[in-house]
Structure formats: structure tokens, C-alpha cells
Amino acid sequence: MPARRLLAPTAVFASVALIWWLAGRAGWTNAYLLPAPSTVAAALSDLAASGALLKHTLISLQRVLLGFALSVALALPLAVLLSASRPARVVLDPLLEFVRQVPPLALIPLLILWLGIGEAQKLGIIVLASFFPVFLGFRGGIAGVDPKLIEVGRVAGLTRRDILTRIVLPSALPELVVGLRISLGYSWRALVGAELIASSAGLGYMIIDAENLARTDIVLAGILVIGAIGLLSDLVLRLAVTRAFPWLSADLEAARA
């Protein structure tokens, strides 16, 4: 990524910080409801110095990545199965459609009953939040394969299996990548919900705990960190995809727009 591409976003964030700071100085905002950037920065550096920030971040990162990985591991085979098998579609589609309509947060009580209040429940929420984009993206990609390319495989005498692995799945990749990016984002967004109950660490916990202690500066610091890591992980995913599949970069540009 060329440094020039980072110029505009950096300028935008700097301007927001400036306006935020000016608003505090001018007394337009309440220092308790919206602490000044300097207060937040101080809170951030305190958290960093005490090692708390690193501990919370690592725990959250682990939860997000594990939950995201679980989602992907579930979604990919399921999408292939449902695309290939009509009976599987008939049975599973209505169920999945139903679950998709239910907000993950509404399922927290059930998840607590079924999975307890440990790590499994937290991963469960992240999985519920991040499963559908990657699942639907992959299925859409598979359904959208160009039948003209399938014919190329047919005249070449490819088996059904070869047509699936050599034509259908690669065709589905652009939409899968979009699904992956949305899912990864949703995993981060589900974090606070996941760490709402019975947790003693993680960025989500840190934010909830700070709220109880009326430490708005720490709440804001936590939000900034989650947002920044979310952006960073999206960037890493995008770079990895461009590396692995150079032909996709055009599609990625379109997806970003």
C-alpha cells in the first residue's frame, strides 16, 4: 500500500481530532460526556504502561480470530453442501433463514444456558454475528458462476467434482472475499456483546467496566482501539488476499467502493 493512499484517511482522522479538541476548548462539550482527546490519550498511555491494554487486546484478538475462524470453518463446507444438494437445501435453508433473522444479542440468554458463561458462550456470540456474511457471500458466489465457463469444463470432459473445484469454487472467490471482510468486521462489532457477561478481560470488558466506574476516557480509548484493530485486520486480510490471488485485486477495488 503506497503511503499516498494513507494520506487522505490520516488527514480525515486528524481533522476529526482537531474539531473534537476545539469543541472541548470552546466549552461546547461536557468534559465528562466527551473528554478531550488529550484526556483519552492519557488514559490510553496509562493503560498501555500498566500492561492492561495489551492483556485486554490480546484476549479480545484471540476471541475474535477464533470466532471468525469457527464461522469460516462452518460456513464454507455448509455453503458448498447447500449449493450442491437439493435435499440439504430443503431441510437447512428455512432453519438458517430463521436464525439469520434473530439478532445475536437476543440469543445471549440461550447461549448462556447451553454453553455456560465461559469462553464457549463468548465465541458463540461472535460466530452468530459473523457466520452469515461469509456463508451467504460464498453461496452467492457459487450460484453466480458463469454457466459458459461450466460448459468449457464439460467439453473438456471434466467430472462433476473437477468442475466444482476447478471452475465453481474459484469463480466464487471474489464474493467469498467480500463475505470474509464483512464477517471479520462483524466479529469485532460483536466483541462488546460477547464480553458483556461474566468476563474479566478483553476490550469489551474494559469498556463495560469503565462505564460502571464512570471513566468515559477509558470507554473512548477502548472504542478507538477496537476501531483501529478492526481497520488493521481488514487491511491485513485484504493484503493477504491480493497477494494470494492477484487477479482479484480489481474486484477488491470494486468491493471497497
Next chain:
Amino acid sequence: MLELIDASRQYDVAGRAVRALDGVSERFPAGSITTVVGRSGCGKTTLLRLLAGLTDPSSGEVRRDAARSIGVVFQEARLMPWLDAAANVAFPLKGRLGRAEIAARVDEALTLVGLTDARRALPAQLSGGMAQRVAIARALAQRPDILLLDEPFSALDAFTRRSLQRVLVDIWRRRRSTVVLVTHDVEEAVLLGESVVEMEAGRVVGRVAVDLPFPREATDPAVVDLRRRILARLVGGADPFNPQVCSRRKP
């Protein structure tokens, strides 16, 4: 053997039955090169799809020796966007031949179509004509017993077209594969066919044997004369812009 016996193909277009192919009986002898000519919408692609086994006839029969391999050049390039030119050419060969053999065939085929420099280019980086040449190379690299080509050269500039027409005749003469080439260009049909099948409105309306040695020249008076005669018959005195020429008339 490659043969259509009273073959018809109907399509349902907005609730109306369209006869894309209407009772065609035609033999394509082993080792022959046949061109099929007719204007757009007259069923040329449908005929080729039946021969390739991509569509079944609504009635009638398609006979093809199942043991014989087929290569198809479609009207569009149909390249896999995720594979570079060389990998697209190798696509039908993968898992069938050894790596060295595949590499040799890919090199040979890309050389034949004049694209050795573009072997690492992705389809999105190729012009329409280049993509079509990769598609031609893909079919040639298969060395099929039966080679079916659907207006393979129409996206090419005149120079490239002429040289690829020669390449095709060369390969046919060396390998003695059965070639069926569909075109809307009467001159091309006369230059390339041992016989020219004339189509109109889903039917075969004529078959002309072209008794001229290869390679043929477009300026050869015999070619020019034959071209004029076929053209006159296909236009049939009718207004060439009158769409009714392609309507479903009953004989």
C-alpha cells in the same frame, strides 16, 4: 463419425417456441474440414452445440463416436479469469498429461496463435482478440479428434485472421482431425472448407464441395466466383436488411 439425423432444436422464448434448428441431416466425415455459413440467428451455434453434446436435440439424433475427443472454440473466449493465458491453455490438459507434455503443448499452441509474450497475462489484461486467440490455443493444445469452432476469428483484425486461418488449415492437414467451423463470413467459408454448408432459418439449404487446393487465396478467381455464388443464393434476391429472411418459414 459425426452426423446429425433429422435433428431439430426448439427453444422456448417468452412462451413462444423458436425453432433454432429445423430437421437438419448432415454428415461430417472423419478427417474432413467443413464450414457452415449463414447469417446471424440462423442456427449455426445451435448446430455446433448439438455436435459438441452441449445441447440435446428436441427431436432427431446426433451421432458421434464416444471414444473421440472434442475441442470447442466458443463464439466468446470463455477464459477462466483467475488463470493466466498459459494456465488457460493448459486447463483441459491438467490431470490427463504429464507436466512436461502439458508445458510443451502450451508452448506450441501459444506460438501457433502468436501469443508467447502474453503467457503470463491474466484474461483481464488481454484485448478481445488476444483472449480469443488464447481460446483457440486452448482447443488446439488438446489435439482433439473433433474440432468445433464457432466464428473463431470474427474478433480478430484482418491480418491476424488471415494468419490464423492458415494455421488452422495447416493443423487440420497435419493431424487429420474432423473440423467443423461456423462463420457468417462467406469468404472465410470458401477459404477453409472442403465443403461449405449453407444455412438459412434453421435449415441447411445447400452443400457445396470446394475443389480447390490449400492454401487458398481470397484473390483466387475461383474463390471469388464461388463466394459470389454462395452469397447470391443466401441473400436470395431478398432485401439483405429484411429480418424476415430468418423467420420460421415452412417450406
